[in-house]
Amino acid sequence: KQEVTQIPAALSVPEGENLVLNCSFTDSAIYNLQWFRQDPGKGLTSLLLIQSSQREQTSGRLNASLDKSSGRSTLYIAASQPGDSATYLCAGNNAGNMLTFGGGTRLMVKP
């Protein structure tokens, strides 16, 4: 059974800092690894999806990497802004989009 862990559970950084969020998974037989953003009281918004054959994906200031052999993915946020404050969730997709989610990292970017 897939297990996904995110560390740290919470992170506070000053505006402008580059930061890395970590995600680890136990079953490397994944179709893809997805990163989501969740704002308080809202649903999840898909940020990046890394297919099993890929090593990384980029969207604007976000870069996600995937290392299946070590069971790790990272989300890199460059030049953080207060608007980046949210909870970030990673999820491993092992079959048919039945995702296994990590517990999330709650990010606070201070002005």
Add this chain to the structure above:
Amino acid sequence: DAGITQSPRHKVTETGTPVTLRCHQTENHRYMYWYRQDPGHGLRLIHYSYGVKDTDKGEVSDGYSVSRSKTEDFLLTLESATSSQTSVYFCAISDRAGATNEKLFFGSGTQLSVL
């Protein structure tokens, strides 16, 4: 945003009463999912559907049933609500499953409180 509407957005009910949550999509996507989100557990899959009248169980299906009579609607029913079913419920949709590049799109959630 993907056209997903969950109703109601908030509901308070009493233990032992039946509750039905609705997910409505306008994307004509084949696959629909119900997740629940709880502190300390993250999001967990309850049930999913791969077509009209085609459904299957997820990780935490006990106490829940689902129905899908039309492509656009996926209903989640708590036959006899318990306090342990107090949670935020999310519906998600996708066009395909098993494709390595297929994303899930989520609704805004239903906050359910069982007293």
